[in-house]
Amino acid sequence: MEKISFVNDYSEGCHAEILKALIKVNYTQSAGYGLDDYSIKAKEILKKEMANDEASIHFVSGGTQANLTVIAHLLRPYEAVVACDSGHINVHESGSIEMCGHKVMTVKNKDGKIDLQEIAKLLLTNNDEHTVKIKMVYISNATEIGTTYSLSELEELSAFCKQHDLYLFVDGARIANALMAKDNDLYLKDYARLCDVFYIGGTKNGALLGEAVVFKNTKLAKGYRNTMKQHGAMLAKGRLLAINFLTLFEDGLYYKLGDHANKMAQEIAEALKEKGVSFMCESKTNQIFPIFSKSVAAALSDRYELGIWEDLDEQRAVYRLVTSWATPKEDVMRFIKDLKEVL
Amino acid sequence: MEKISFVNDYSEGCHAEILKALIKVNYTQSAGYGLDDYSIKAKEILKKEMANDEASIHFVSGGTQANLTVIAHLLRPYEAVVACDSGHINVHESGSIEMCGHKVMTVKNKDGKIDLQEIAKLLLTNNDEHTVKIKMVYISNATEIGTTYSLSELEELSAFCKQHDLYLFVDGARIANALMAKDNDLYLKDYARLCDVFYIGGTKNGALLGEAVVFKNTKLAKGYRNTMKQHGAMLAKGRLLAINFLTLFEDGLYYKLGDHANKMAQEIAEALKEKGVSFMCESKTNQIFPIFSKSVAAALSDRYELGIWEDLDEQRAVYRLVTSWATPKEDVMRFIKDLKEVL
Amino acid sequence: MEKISFVNDYSEGCHAEILKALIKVNYTQSAGYGLDDYSIKAKEILKKEMANDEASIHFVSGGTQANLTVIAHLLRPYEAVVACDSGHINVHESGSIEMCGHKVMTVKNKDGKIDLQEIAKLLLTNNDEHTVKIKMVYISNATEIGTTYSLSELEELSAFCKQHDLYLFVDGARIANALMAKDNDLYLKDYARLCDVFYIGGTKNGALLGEAVVFKNTKLAKGYRNTMKQHGAMLAKGRLLAINFLTLFEDGLYYKLGDHANKMAQEIAEALKEKGVSFMCESKTNQIFPIFSKSVAAALSDRYELGIWEDLDEQRAVYRLVTSWATPKEDVMRFIKDLKEVL
């Protein structure tokens, strides 16, 4: 029997509707490099969704590509981006931002989130030609550990950035999960209003692949297609990415999938809490970080794949459990049952 | 009525078998980043196909990505690659090789192909620390204008490169068309034997997307996965690319599609020749470059999309006609008929 | 006996006045990194010299450094600079511009100079996101082969650049020789008016080291000190460079030295012409390119170092003879005498 994996949210293919849509238009000829009608239509739908007609939208194939092309595009050579120490661009992209010539400055995260006071301190000491010039703030929402920013937090960050002439860039690889988190009050239109640039992640929310990079306005995006091409981020069959987004956004499927992923994780979290399990942090999204004994994990290991986030001591570890748009409810039920037996 | 386009070979989606294969495994969970079973299997099939067990194979999403990651990976900072003036990396990749820090030296092409004597001359004048150090020869097969290298030509080039301690890199975006060209005597096993690295193009031969980068041995490829990741060229759902190649190579579909594309173009070429039309160059592949009057093109323009390669004078131009794995035979027949009427 | 070298114009140290000036202030303490009083004063003198109060002036230690920092500073990642095929940045800087991420596009030189018609052609074909975007024109004056631009030529080039929204950058490694060339009508004030940025070469005209980079205005120069620092081009003891320029420009020494270097070469040229020797090109500066027999060169080789520019055939070559600010008149006289004997 195959094990059920809770190690990430990109283990499966894509929502069935996307494959249907691909089949439907498979033999239709269209223009290359994202200049096709599907791309045009997908962008229109997204602009409506975020109530911003000025936005400039571009589809790329993955998150690292989105991050590096945006940052390479907006920063001058000696400018730097500041991120949490836990930020994806700082840790898990094999130095892609540095490859583009830019330093990633870091501040200690608070529950996966960035702290304005810490950025303000950095700005004070990075102020001459011997240091890099900080010009961008990078955050992820949902964060690397599943926590989320509220509307007021993003507003405060946006105001801070404006005040200090910094770009605000939100990595939305898991923006669907943030959008559908319980008590969320931060919508696509807010991102399009408060950020200079952000991206809407497809890969981790039901797309075969693809992220939609959104610049607040066309001025910021000027030349971005050159940047994309230069980094090999412009697919010849660009419509492939557009069709993913068309399908996800035509009837709100994107939100449903994010909601499903969140609910699956939260059901597991509830069950764990009932059993008195504590968590590394409070997450309302599709990633949860319970702390339990390694013997518990061992007892489940023939049926489930679980990832360790951090070793605490010989007995215990923080585990990282991730559910996805495709996680079957029955798998979650079975896992909860099995989990309760061994806890 | 939709126009029929002969402007490129990436206007359609992908071969139907690939979509079927994607549907089949859609909900199966698998490892991310190209470490899944489909990737392992696809690589095994390709190694057999090229009779090279030592080869190190990696799937990336497009040709520019393949080119830039390979070159960034193999060259030291001050080393350069030499290509034809018409080479894709020199003209049509928005400076991606320079973005990676390397100069593209050029020599004048002869029918789209590189000339050893010209490279030898460059080596003589680029020989100290004030010049770049030439370390790689880049060619495409089929070339940008549809011509092809023979086995003896590649052997000669390979020997030259070994003698001068240069890497030989073949861009195989249209390798399928080269492999199936009439009188071709150069097979995948020859590439794997004579080149240091080459890639097998999927995007332009029936794949939804994807190119298979092949290093001659694992030593050359050491660290290439880091390079891929650093350039955003490692898809989270790497299996997507593998499934394309699995389907294309399991039963020889790849060759059939290349053959079809070639035949479609050659039928048009034959018809043109019958009418006395001359060509910019002799192509045996899926791109042909006939020279005819602009009035001919105008007369066809309501039913067909044709690309101009080069304006010759007020009356005439070189046209670029491209067929693909998906070009319907009946479209070609109709086009020939319509063409003959207006020639 | 030491041979007399005519192979370049940086074989000697510096004008004696510079060493005197260095000794004079040697133990005076001053601010680092070019923020000292000597730097301030040298910049003021240069601004007066070029009648441009808005100029932003910076001292760097060599020509390659000047070229790469200026180009890295002004271009966005996908933008390119166009130069003559013979341009120093294209041939003799070990790929420094590409190291900074930018493509050097080339056009065939006409007597060492750039041709507007050729640039215009390049602009026509480099016009989408698959190509680089040409954003700067780079020329040298005097050129690599000692020829010079006239005022009307620079005006025409400047107008062309404005029209096409291109930066105009003049490499002035040998600007002293251009300024003092017979019939020259192009002065520092014209450079400061017609270029976006240029540099005044010290190394090849009597300085121990140093080039003065001049941006037309402070807006273009914004952040350039960061770019300098980032490339290791900001000397801790920046005053060293300033004192060189102070000494050279306080009383017109710079012009005298350029004039001397030119005259020495022109005297040799006159003598050669008298003997019927022809030249590769017409140079009025300190580099001349006579064509003579290799046996002539051989007969002089125990007393003089001469550089070959280009081998013409088994018998003859183009030689490159260079004089400098320090070339003694008696050496030139002796060389002419010896030369006449063997011609």
Next chain:
Amino acid sequence: MEKISFVNDYSEGCHAEILKALIKVNYTQSAGYGLDDYSIKAKEILKKEMANDEASIHFVSGGTQANLTVIAHLLRPYEAVVACDSGHINVHESGSIEMCGHKVMTVKNKDGKIDLQEIAKLLLTNNDEHTVKIKMVYISNATEIGTTYSLSELEELSAFCKQHDLYLFVDGARIANALMAKDNDLYLKDYARLCDVFYIGGTKNGALLGEAVVFKNTKLAKGYRNTMKQHGAMLAKGRLLAINFLTLFEDGLYYKLGDHANKMAQEIAEALKEKGVSFMCESKTNQIFPIFSKSVAAALSDRYELGIWEDLDEQRAVYRLVTSWATPKEDVMRFIKDLKEVL
């Protein structure tokens, strides 16, 4: 009256012997780009000094240039260097290492020095293709805060690096001060034995400018002259740098100057200790970091320039006092006297 500055060790020109040496050879012609006889001789002297015939030595004009060219030369694109958080390459070089494409990983410094345990931890978590690959350890000796490594510490670090296949690179901008620190047991021959590459700083120890980069062997240095040229770090009049090092090392002047600088600072330190002043760290070199009241600094501010290192509170700060090879003994005496009056 001019203030006496204790803010850095590059406020003055150079040792008088260097200017004499420059004058002596000023009109002698020599080869360019570091291929002259002075460079050859200076390298021979340095090789003897460090008892390493295999070493490959190169002169560059400043510390940032030394750091960036060495790191750009040795690392492959996805490789990173690890340094202290306080490391010069991390903080004060305007992102030059990132400009070259490499991430600077940091560990918390202990008294300005690096901690092996912390590097070992980083190696554990940076171990796949999503992270950068750590390939070099960078330290400074003397450190940024004047502390020094002992022989046993460098041996331990060297062994650690060998074990983990890491390059060891020592930034020796202030190596003279380390070499002459009280109780030092670490000599040039040890650096040449234990490091892969290091540099001997001239700028901060009596040279007009210049640092001598030393690779342990020629294999590591292969192509470094290209790297230098590519970064504008190869002076046309390379002999200028060589003459600085020749003069400094011919008769041990280098050591005398380092010793003088140290002694001047240590005399101030002694005086401060006598008055009960405490220090941020224990330094035996030419930089000391006493903690005293801002009113003390204010009382001295009309006669002395003192730098603040860190503000502690409204009343007190850590000050950074730096002496140099040129600091007159009488200035130190006067400062001590004035200081004692206000303490």
